Amino acid sequence: MLVATLAASSAGVFAADPEAGRRKSEPCAKCHGADGNATIAGTPSLAGQPTFFTHWQLIKFRDGRRKDAQMSPFAANLSDEDMADLAAFYAAQRPRARSSAIDPAKAAAGRELVTRHHCASCHTPTLAGQKQVPRLAGQDLQYLLKLLRGFKAQTASDLDGTMTMAAQPLTVDEIENVAHYCASLRP
Ligand code: HEC
Ligand code: HEC
Known part of the structure; x- marks a missing residue:
């Protein structure tokens, strides 16, 4: 039973489709950038983030455990498959440095x-x-x-x-x- 569950869940992880994620990321692009490199100060870049990290943050936003007026509505209707695809897409993007004013x-x-x-x-x-x-x-x-x-x-x-x-x-x-x-x- 346990083995079957583990096999099923790891199959789920490997089934994540970055190309589907690219399509699903279209509504996200205006804030996070088309390739996950945001340019708006205060808005995080997603490019190169580990897949589990992005997936878990989306789960938290969807469930209301993490709240943000701008971000929460965009996570509200995501399925688990959507989240996995989005996370795989952003993990595969090359991160660029932000133009922060560093002291x-x-x-x-x-x-x-x-x-x-x-x-x-x-x-x-x-x-x-x-x-x-x-x-x-x-x-x-x-x-x-x-x-x-x-x-x-x-x-x-x-x-x-x-x-x-x-x-x-x-x-x-x-x-x-x-x-x-x-x-x-x-x-
Ligand atoms: C209207 C602007 C906007 C849109 C559209 C948007 N987001 Fe966000 N997102 C934000 C902001 C702002 C934050 C930071 C929230 C905070 O300060 O806690 C954020 C945070 C996140 C985080 C957490 C990143 C981290 O480093 O903690 C993830 C993951 C994320 N967004 C994914 C997405 C995805 C996927 C979509 C599209 C389905 C999307 N966002 C659409 C504005 C947006
Ligand atoms: C024991 C492990 C651990 C240590 C040590 C740790 N972190 Fe973290 N950090 C995490 C985890 C896990 C998260 C994601 C938390 C979440 O959203 O659930 C995180 C999130 C963050 C974030 C939010 C980034 C984002 O994109 O959302 C910042 C900033 C951060 N850590 C900075 C630091 C700094 C600076 C230190 C050292 C002073 C530090 N961390 C030490 C585990 C750690």
């Missing part, structure tokens, strides 16, 4: 904080993300700041609580520094 002194201070707080243990050494953990490298500065402040305040939606816990030791200034560092990295 080099803040980025340098942020680099030390990222080392001290072992952000790489989950986000990977290049901060490219893996599984349910997002890419941070080259993401939009305003978006990184918003999410980190939300995790610190324990108001951001968090799948398993690990990110809320990881943000607790950071002060207001340190959150700025860390965000500048992540945004400064080549994706």
Whole structure:
């Protein structure tokens, strides 16, 4: 029974169709960019994000566990297959750096904080993300700041609580520094 369930679910993962995802991403393009590289400050790029990460964020938006006035309506009617196809499409797109205004002194201070707080243990050494953990490298500065402040305040939606816990030791200034560092990295 268990084996059958696992086989069925892994078949589901491999059935994800990036080309179908490209078609389904048309309504998303005006905010996230046709290839998942957004240009609107505060709106995240999706290109190169791990498939599990994108899939899980869409599930959370659909179920109302993560809320955003702009984003939530676009997840409300997605099927699981739609989410898998969209996640596969965005994972296959090449991420580009955002045009964030980076303060080099803040980025340098942020680099030390990222080392001290072992952000790489989950986000990977290049901060490219893996599984349910997002890419941070080259993401939009305003978006990184918003999410980190939300995790610190324990108001951001968090799948398993690990990110809320990881943000607790950071002060207001340190959150700025860390965000500048992540945004400064080549994706
Ligand atoms: C009207 C603009 C808009 C449209 C259209 C839109 N989104 Fe979004 N999306 C946003 C914004 C803004 C956020 C950030 C929300 C927040 O601050 O928590 C977001 C967040 C996301 C996230 C989370 C990314 C992360 O790094 O946490 C995913 C995944 C996502 N959108 C996928 C999609 C998909 C797939 C579609 C199309 C079906 C879509 N979006 C359509 C504006 C939009
Ligand atoms: C124990 C694992 C873990 C550690 C350590 C960790 N993170 Fe995360 N992080 C996650 C996971 C998982 C998510 C996705 C949370 C969710 O939405 O469910 C996340 C999400 C984020 C996001 C939101 C990005 C987006 O696109 O939505 C930012 C920003 C972030 N982490 C920064 C950091 C920084 C900076 C550090 C170090 C101070 C750090 N993380 C340490 C696991 C971790």
